[in-house]
Amino acid sequence: MDGNDMGKCPVMHGSMTTRQTGVTDWWPKTLNLDILHQHDTKTNPLKGFDYREAVKTLDFDAVKADVTALMTDSQDWWPADWGHYGGLMIRLAWHSAGSYRLQDGRGGGGAGNIRFAPLNSWPDNGNLDKARRLLWPVKKKYGNKLSWADLILLAGNVAYESMGLKTFGFSFGREDIWAPEKDVYWGSESEFVGDAAQRYEDIMKPDTLANPLAAVHMGLIYVNPEGVNGQPNPQNTAEQVRVTFARMAMNDEETAALTCGGHTVGKAHGNGDASALGAEPEAAEIENQGFGWMNPNLGGKATNAVTSGIEGAWTTHPTKWDMGYFKLLFGYEWELTKSPAGAWQWEPIDIKEEDMPVDTTDPTKRVMPMMTDADMGMKVDPIYNAICQKFMADPAYFDDCFARAWFKLTHRDLGPRNRYIGPEAPQEDLIWQDPIPAGNTGYDAAAVKADILASGLSVADMVTTAWDSARTFRQSDLRGGANGARIRLAPQKDWEGNEPARLARVLAALEPIAVKHGASVADVIVLAGNAGVEKAAKAAGFDVTVPFTPGRGDATAEMTDADSFAVLEPLADGFRNWMKGDYAVAAEELLLDRAQLMGLTGPEMTCLLGGMRVIGANHGGAAHGVFTDHVGALTTDFFVNLTDMGFKWVPKGPNTYDIVDRKSGETRWTASRVDLVFGSNSILRAYAEVYAQDDAPAKFVADFVAAWTKVMNADRFDLAA
Numbered sequence: 039m040d041g042n043d044m045g046k047c048p049v050m051h052g053s054m055t056t057r058q059t060g061v062t063d064w065w066p067k068t069l070n071l072d073i074l075h076q077h078d079t080k081t082n083p084l085k086g087f088d089y090r091e092a093v094k095t096l097d098f099d100a101v102k103a104d105v106t107a108l109m110t111d112s113q114d115w116w117p118a119d120w121g122h123y124g125g126l127m128i129r130l131a132w133h134s135a136g137s138y139r140l141q142d143g144r145g146g147g148g149a150g151n152i153r154f155a156p157l158n159s160w161p162d163n164g165n166l167d168k169a170r171r172l173l174w175p176v177k178k179k180y181g182n183k184l185s186w187a188d189l190i191l192l193a194g195n196v197a198y199e200s201m202g203l204k205t206f207g208f209s210f211g212r213e214d215i216w217a218p219e220k221d222v223y224w225g226s227e228s229e230f231v232g233d234a235a236q237r238y239e240d241i242m243k244p245d246t247l248a249n250p251l252a253a254v255h256m257g258l259i260y261v262n263p264e265g266v267n268g269q270p271n272p273q274n275t276a277e278q279v280r281v282t283f284a285r286m287a288m289n290d291e292e293t294a295a296l297t298c299g300g301h302t303v304g305k306a307h308g309n310g311d312a313s314a315l316g317a318e319p320e321a322a323e324i325e326n327q328g329f330g331w332m333n334p335n336l337g338g339k340a341t342n343a344v345t346s347g348i349e350g351a352w353t354t355h356p357t358k359w360d361m362g363y364f365k366l367l368f369g370y371e372w373e374l375t376k377s378p379a380g381a382w383q384w385e386p387i388d389i390k391e392e393d394m395p396v397d398t399t400d401p402t403k404r405v406m407p408m409m410t411d412a413d414m415g416m417k418v419d420p421i422y423n424a425i426c427q428k429f430m431a432d433p434a435y436f437d438d439c440f441a442r443a444w445f446k447l448t449h450r451d452l453g454p455r456n457r458y459i460g461p462e463a464p465q466e467d468l469i470w471q472d473p474i475p476a477g478n479t480g481y482d483a484a485a486v487k488a489d490i491l492a493s494g495l496s497v498a499d500m501v502t503t504a505w506d507s508a509r510t511f512r513q514s515d516l517r518g519g520a521n522g523a524r525i526r527l528a529p530q531k532d533w534e535g536n537e538p539a540r541l542a543r544v545l546a547a548l549e550p551i552a553v554k555h556g557a558s559v560a561d562v563i564v565l566a567g568n569a570g571v572e573k574a575a576k577a578a579g580f581d582v583t584v585p586f587t588p589g590r591g592d593a594t595a596e597m598t599d600a601d602s603f604a605v606l607e608p609l610a611d612g613f614r615n616w617m618k619g620d621y622a623v624a625a626e627e628l629l630l631d632r633a634q635l636m637g638l639t640g641p642e643m644t645c646l647l648g649g650m651r652v653i654g655a656n657h658g659g660a661a662h663g664v665f666t667d668h669v670g671a672l673t674t675d676f677f678v679n680l681t682d683m684g685f686k687w688v689p690k691g692p693n694t695y696d697i698v699d700r701k702s703g704e705t706r707w708t709a710s711r712v713d714l715v716f717g718s719n720s721i722l723r724a725y726a727e728v729y730a731q732d733d734a735p736a737k738f739v740a741d742f743v744a745a746w747t748k749v750m751n752a753d754r755f756d757l758a759a
Contacts, residue, residue, distance in 0.1 A: 265382060279412055302353055309379070316331060502537075
């Protein structure tokens with residue numbers, strides 16, 4: 039053997055264990071399309087399995103009994119505090135759900151993503167790997183009928199109930215993902231819990247936190263418990279709490295209820311040397327088998343646990359749901375101190391011995407309780423203080439407020455109430471569920487369509503109104519969409535992207551048709567869009583019928599939380615070649631973000647955009663990207679002319695280009711970056727070339743109709759198989 043061959047590996051050495059240089063590393067300006075296909079079916083070991091049907095056959099009582107029994111079944115390998123895992127399971131459920139953010143609906147507990155990086159290794163999720171392993175026997179027993187996403191949140195509910203809280207309810211139905219959501223933007227920092235100022239224009243002005251972020255630091259769920267940037271100041275921290283919880287869809291009362299109720303049970307862990315802990319799960323050695331933060335000084339004692347570095351319980355009886363949090367916080371003065379692990383925390387002055395909780399391992403020993411800077415904010419901030427005073431005066435009101443806020447926290451991304459599964463699913467309609475009444479299905483859709491076509495509305499009018507109504511759908515938290523016809527209501531009717539004057543004109547034509555036939559406006563808007571697509575296809579030489587299922591309802595202003603809906607306003611829509619302003623993010627990246635939230639694949643995005651261009655659906659009738667002499671016909675002209683080498687592409691401004699005939703020098707068309715990226719990006723060009731081929735017209739129309747129908751029905755959860 040040649041000595042030079044010794045030690046050579048016959049496989050792609052390091053390809054599975056180290057980060058390799060990829061396309062976007064070599065060429066960082068390359069548009070990364072991975073977010074459109076981040077949950078490829080190839081990653082799913084249960085392909086074809088219908089979890090939402092399977093979970094309906096689950097023995098719900100048996101599952102709940104097993105999880106309840108687990109709460110007090112302390113294991114030697116990870117001992118429970120006071121013999122009760124309730125606090126740990128609540129934190130697991132809380133941190134799984136608490137990554138939700140209102141701005142784009144991403145995060146949350148609806149897919150079990152806390153099992154994967156980066157969330158499984160965030161500092162704020164320290165030792166939650168142990169909680170998931172404690173739940174494994176239950177998951178193993180019930181198998182595919184019980185998802186990790188459901189089990190994790192159920193464990194939090196059961197924990198509270200086992201400690202005395204009457205919860206608001208629980209719904210099953212969350213389907214697991216099988217790979218990390220690696221393309222979600224959690225922040226630009228290169229380190230966890232670093233300088234928070236990187237996320238703010240001014241760290242002392244919490245509302246300058248960059249969108250869509252909600253947490254104060256990379257690697258935390260909410261705020262730094264030691265204070266802003268680790269510097270204790272309860273009022274400053276309270277202001278951070280207010281903004282970060284608002285960005286997670288909570289108002290001041292819900293925020294106070296969650297903070298106080300969350301800290302009514304359990305404890306923080308910092309009774310030891312934090313520097314002695316091992317690496318987080320994703321960086322740990324293979325023999326740790328997914329465990330991270332290994333503590334060489336644990337010694338089988340709960341007392342020795344180290345997680346956040348803060349040490350102690352908030353209440354006298356940390357395994358009991360009571361008013362003890364308020365008794366200690368407002369009953370004593372507090373002074374700043376440090377935990378054994380060196381973290382800033384607050385300690386009561388002259389506390390009575392009987393108000394001190396017992397040690398987690400030795401019940402004969404009493405130890406000092408503590409408060410974090412965020413807890414002190416509940417006392418110092420005048421708004422939170424007033425809310426807490428109200429809670430203290432009416433414990434039953436506090437119980438109800440917390441139970442409802444907890445339910446919202448754990449169900450915010452599950453979608454509307456008609457998706458709830460299980461015997462404990464509450465029947466009450468809550469405004470944050472975006473309720474919609476049932477719609478009529480007994481009218482003549484063909485007659486409605488005939489009246490729409492006779493209304494004088496153009497193809498562009500019909501298509502753009504239906505699109506604008508439906509494009510608000512977000513698969514991230516199942517909000518938005520055409521159902522409910524909220525495009526008629528504030529704030530949507532006034533959004534710039536919806537062209538308010540044109541929208542009002544189109545609705546004035548469609549609403550009387552809805553009344554005449556007993557159809558919902560929501561259905562009529564979609565039918566109008568379908569009619570427009572059919573007319574455009576016919577102009578291209580194809581007779582098609584766009585599938586339609588009636589039954590959408592019309593929401594009212596009373597059913598609509600206008601402030602909550604404000605975040606659904608599009609700041610850009612590449613499908614209509616429009617941007618509200620100039621942004622640091624490129625137009626094509628904003629297109630990808632919109633397409634991913636709508637649940638579109640790369641080919642679907644390509645097909646829809648090309649079709650919308652030739653139909654004439656650009657915002658304000660703009661000419662960019664309308665590469666056709668037959669506007670209103672569903673042709674492949676966009677792709678044919680985009681890929682025609684008889685033209686060259688000349689930059690004219692930051693987001694505008696001229697399409698110039700190479701021979702004559704004549705400017706034939708104009709374009710935006712969103713148009714040209716389908717010719718410049720190698721992957722998107724491959725899709726575009728499919729539709730530019732001579733044999734493509736029929737396929738293009740069929741693909742456009744399929745993708746269009748998907749968008750129109752995205753929020754029709756009643757149609758799900």
